[in-house]
Amino acid sequence: xxxxxxxxxxxxxxxxxxxxxxxxxxxxxxxxxxxxxxxxxxxxxxxxxxxxxxxxxxxxxxxxxxxxxxxxxxxxxxxxxxxxxxxxxxxxxxxxxxxxxxxxxxxxxxxxxxxxxxxxxxxxxxxxxxxxxxxxxxxxxxxxxxxxxxxxxxxxxxxxxxxxxxxxxxxxxxxxxxxxxxxxxxxxxxxxxxxxxxxxxxxxxxxxxxxxxxxxxxxxxxxxxxxxxxxxxxxxxxxxxxxxxxxxxxxxxxxxxxxxxxxxxxxxxxxxxxxxxxxxxxxxxxxxxxxxxxxxxxxxxxxxxxxxxxxxxxxxxxxxxxxxxxxxxxxxx
Amino acid sequence: xxxxxxxxxxxxxxxxxxxxxxxxxxxxxxxxxxxxxxxxxxxxxxxxxxxxxxxxxxxxxxxxxxxxxxxxxxxxxxxxxxxxxxxxxxxxxxxxxxxxxxxxxxxxxxxxxxxxxxxxxxxxxxxxxxxxxxxxxxxxxxxxxxxxxxxxxxxxxxxxxxxxxxxxxxxxxxxxxxxxxxxxxxxxxxxxxxxxxxxxxxxxxxxxxxxxxxxxxxxxxxxxxxxxxxxxxxxxxxxxxxxxxxxxxxxxxxxxxxxxxxxxxxxxxxxxxxxxxxxxxxxxxxxxxxxxxxxxxxxxxxxxxxxxxxxxxxxxxxxxxxxxxxxxxxxxx
Numbered sequence: 001x002x003x004x005x006x007x008x009x010x011x012x013x014x015x016x017x018x019x020x021x022x023x024x025x026x027x028x029x030x031x032x033x034x035x036x037x038x039x040x041x042x043x044x045x046x047x048x049x050x051x052x053x054x055x056x057x058x059x060x061x062x063x064x065x066x067x068x069x070x071x072x073x074x075x076x077x078x079x080x081x082x083x084x085x086x087x088x089x090x091x092x093x094x095x096x097x098x099x100x101x102x103x104x105x106x107x108x109x110x111x112x113x114x115x116x117x118x119x120x121x122x123x124x125x126x127x128x129x130x131x132x133x134x135x136x137x138x139x140x141x142x143x144x145x146x147x148x149x150x151x152x153x154x155x156x157x158x159x160x161x162x163x164x165x166x167x168x169x170x171x172x173x174x175x176x177x178x179x180x181x182x183x184x185x186x187x188x189x190x191x192x193x194x195x196x197x198x199x200x201x202x203x204x205x206x207x208x209x210x211x212x213x214x215x216x217x218x219x220x221x222x223x224x225x226x227x228x229x230x231x232x233x234x235x236x237x238x239x240x241x242x243x244x245x246x247x248x249x250x251x252x253x254x255x256x257x258x259x260x261x262x263x264x265x266x267x268x269x270x271x272x273x274x275x276x277x278x279x280x281x282x283x284x285x286x287x288x289x290x291x292x293x294x295x296x297x298x299x300x301x302x303x304x305x306x307x308x309x310x311x312x313x314x315x316x317x318x319x320x321x322x323x324x325x326x327x328x329x330x331x332x333x
Numbered sequence: 334x335x336x337x338x339x340x341x342x343x344x345x346x347x348x349x350x351x352x353x354x355x356x357x358x359x360x361x362x363x364x365x366x367x368x369x370x371x372x373x374x375x376x377x378x379x380x381x382x383x384x385x386x387x388x389x390x391x392x393x394x395x396x397x398x399x400x401x402x403x404x405x406x407x408x409x410x411x412x413x414x415x416x417x418x419x420x421x422x423x424x425x426x427x428x429x430x431x432x433x434x435x436x437x438x439x440x441x442x443x444x445x446x447x448x449x450x451x452x453x454x455x456x457x458x459x460x461x462x463x464x465x466x467x468x469x470x471x472x473x474x475x476x477x478x479x480x481x482x483x484x485x486x487x488x489x490x491x492x493x494x495x496x497x498x499x500x501x502x503x504x505x506x507x508x509x510x511x512x513x514x515x516x517x518x519x520x521x522x523x524x525x526x527x528x529x530x531x532x533x534x535x536x537x538x539x540x541x542x543x544x545x546x547x548x549x550x551x552x553x554x555x556x557x558x559x560x561x562x563x564x565x566x567x568x569x570x571x572x573x574x575x576x577x578x579x580x581x582x583x584x585x586x587x588x589x590x591x592x593x594x595x596x597x598x599x600x601x602x603x604x605x606x607x608x609x610x611x612x613x614x615x616x617x618x619x620x621x622x623x624x625x626x627x628x629x630x631x632x633x634x635x636x637x638x639x640x641x642x643x644x645x646x647x648x649x650x651x652x653x654x655x656x657x658x659x660x661x662x663x664x665x666x
Contacts, residue, residue: 079634137494151602158486160603161470167603169634174593176510184633260507268598269484270493270500300517301412301502 005332006067008058008111009324010051010074011118014092017051021058021067022324024332026129028317030061036093044099052108059109071112072105073327075121075319077148079165085115088165091146091183114330118319119148119168120157122312125322126275127152131310137271139170139262142278142319146183147171147191147198151269170265171195175257180205193257194287196233196280199250203231206246218246237283248286255287259294262309263302272302277312284311338665339400341391341444342657343384343407344451347425347478350384354391354400355657357665359462361650363394369426377432385441392442404445405438406660408454408652410481412498418448421498424479424516447663451652452481452501453490455645458655459608460485464643470604472503472595475611475652479516480504480524480531484602503598504528508590513538526590527620529566529613532583536564539579551579570616581619588620592627595642596635605635610645617644 006029011018014036021030032054039050055072062069078090085102087093106113116124123140126132132140136155142148149170151158160167171191172184179188180201192198203224211217218224218239224246227235239247266272276284288309296304312318339362344351347369354363365387372383388405395402411423418435420426439446449457456473459465465473469488475481482503484491493500504524505517512521513534525531536557544550551557551572557579560568572580599605609617621642629637645651 149601153486153491158602161605163639164603164605164635166634167601169600169603172600172633173597174631175507177508177589177593182633186631186633189633257510260510264506264597265601267502267505268482268500268601269491270497270502272494272497298507298519300505300515300519300522301499302497306496 004067005070006062007070007324007327007331008055008072009320009327010055010072011121011320011323012051012074012076012093014077017054018320019051019054019058020320020324021062021069022321023067024328026321026324028320029065029067030058031320032058042095044095044101045104047093047096048099048101048104049108052105055105055109059111069111071114071327071331072109073121073323073325073330074101074105074113074115075118075323076101076115077118080115080117081165082159082162085113087115112331114326116323116326117148117150117166118142120150120159121319121322121326122148122277123150123152123157123168123322124325125314125318125320126277126312127155127157128321128325130314130318130321131275131312132273135273137269138273138275139265139271140168141170141258141262141274141276143195143276143280144278145196147195148278151265153269170261173261173264175260175264190257190261194254194261199233199236199254200231202250203236204228214246214249216245216249219244233280233283237286240283240286251283251286252290255290255292256294258287259291260298262291263295263298266299266302266307270301272306273308273310275310275312277315277318279316281311337400338403339395340403340657340660340664341388341405342653342660343388343405344454344653344656345384345407345409345426347410350387351653352384352387352391353653353657354395354402355654356400357661359654359657361653362398362400363391364653365391375428377428377434378437380426380429381432381434381437382441385438388438388442392444402444404447404660404664405442406454406656406658406663407434407438407446407448408451408656409434409448410451413448413450414498415492415495418446420448445664447659449656449659450481450483450499451475453483453492454652454655454659455481455610456483456485456490456501456655457658458647458651458653459610459645460488460490461654461658463647463651463654464608464645465606468606470602471606471608472598472604473501474503474591474595474607474609476528476609476613477611478529480528481611484598486602503594506594506597508593523590523594527587527594532566532569532587533564535583536569537561547579547582549578549582552577566613566616570619573616573619584616584619585623588623588625589627591620592624593631595624596628596631599632599635599640603634605639606641606643608643608645610648610651612649614644
């Protein structure tokens with residue numbers, strides 16, 4: 001053990017599982033990416049067995065290199081029963097709902113296993129060796145297909161009431177009452193505006209509406225219609241960069257609504273720092289000016305001059321690093 | 334000391350100061366109410382001196398009855414510098430801004446003095462011997478002229494980042510972007526809908542607008558016009574009780590907007606319990622049905638069946654009791 005101990009860390013997504021060997025300094029020694037469909041889409045036990053096999057490969061690697069594996073940390077989207085180490089509700093992998101993935105995998109590997117919500121894992125990573133490493137109280141946000149979030153108070157992840165199974169779900173706070181329908185079934189959530197799925201919904205609605213309600217119409221509307229099945233945040237960001245007023249307006253609204261959501265959390269908690277990550281945060285230059293303007297307009301209690309909004313410094317490794325951090329703090333004395 | 338110890342507790346409002354002697358069980362042994370104008374509206378030191386004189390009367394009472402006063406706890410609206418015991422910003426008593434009221438009063442009385450935000454004091458009271466006494470994680474809301482709030486996590490008041498000077502300001506979260514102007518200078522805050530000043534603003538706007546934008550017009554519009562300088566939450570509640578569709582619609586919106594604000598806090602923190610107090614909570618029967626409907630519509634992550642919204646059980650004594658609690662926990666070993 002000692003300085004040679006490592007953790008196996010996993011980031012379990014809807015289509016891919018990434019697994020890594022990570023040491024106590026946050027150095028990634030080995031990283032593999034596997035497709036979920038290699039395992040099973042329907043049978044949770046076959047899926048867990050496949051993850052176990054991939055973990056055993058990493059354990060063999062660690063052994064060869066002279067490292068001792070202290071345990072496994074997995075970041076998973078959804079609601080989690082921390083006491084049972086079970087997934088209560090997973091939007092991406094519904095066949096895992098109710099399954100005690102931690103104890104199943106632990107039995108297979110003969111190693112302790114801990115699971116954590118993926119946005120919480122993001123927060124653990126950024127707080128450990130990322131943008132928030134010197135902060136006590138802050139909000140973490142991941143902008144991707146949806147919007148994830150976490151809250152860190154007194155340097156500790158706030159996990160919510162133990163009966164709730166979640167916390168930090170800023171993506172499902174209502175920002176525009178009666179607004180755009182969200183994936184969760186509600187209307188006007190942050191996620192329906194400031195995520196890839198939210199952007200896509202707005203474009204689809206505007207195409208169906210023949211751009212009638214757009215104040216800023218696209219320069220080449222046919223481009224969106226031709227690519228209707230392939231609208232991505234990346235494509236919209238590229239359109240914004242070349243000056244398309246429509247894509248720019250979408251990101252302006254993205255930043256405005258995100259600014260209101262962040263202001264609401266700051267005002268509720270009396271905090272003023274946030275880290276933003278996730279794939280869609282790559283469109284930073286497109287949404288940050290309107291985000292900043294919105295924070296100025298909507299934060300009345302917080303001194304605007306104190307506010308710090310940082311981009312994730314760990315990029316797509318944040319959740320993986322955080323899951324390792326979770327394993328170290330759970331299993332190392 | 335021991336079982337005979339008491340605290341002096343104060344609730345410092347814009348027009349009145351209430352002071353009480355309260356024992357360790359939360360029994361109010363003595364209560365006085367003084368007008369701020371008896372002291373001074375302009376000179377903060379004259380005001381503090383007057384409060385000191387009123388405290389000395391209570392100290393004499395305590396002495397006669399054989400009690401030992403352990404210290405003073407004061408609940409005050411506004412932003413507070415907890416380290417200095419100073420008021421950073423008081424909306425009701427602006428002449429106190431920047432004044433170290435705790436050390437001034439402490440020097441005068443030769444007793445330790447602690448100050449606390451009034452909504453936090455409400456929370457300390459309700460958590461001690463009120464509706465939330467068995468809860469670990471919850472949201473407190475005071476509905477009055479404005480809307481105050483507090484957050485209790487792991488049974489402790491969450492005071493926010495120490496550089497922020499506030500927390501729990503749910504009243505200034507934005508619920509209706511671009512909506513009714515709020516006292517804080519922003520638009521669409523909860524306070525602009527679910528407080529006495531918010532209700533009043535809506536009536537004034539509708540009168541000026543000659544009721545044009547009201548879907549539910551008043552049965553006797555002249556009644557509101559005749560009482561234009563005397564619109565109160567109590568008067569509107571009475572109108573709602575006699576079936577005036579306009580007053581009912583105002584309270585329906587009040588409940589709806591309050592429900593969105595509470596849902597947002599629940600979703601952000603992964604909690605599901607709240608206590609609502611303050612004078613305007615007396616209109617409970619007028620706004621609670623729409624509040625409940627709104628929670629059902631806007632809480633997607635929290636199981637609706639777990640949600641508990643309780644009315645304050647301490648009524649207008651909550652903040653006074655909480656300020657005493659604050660003194661006991663600050664000054665008793």
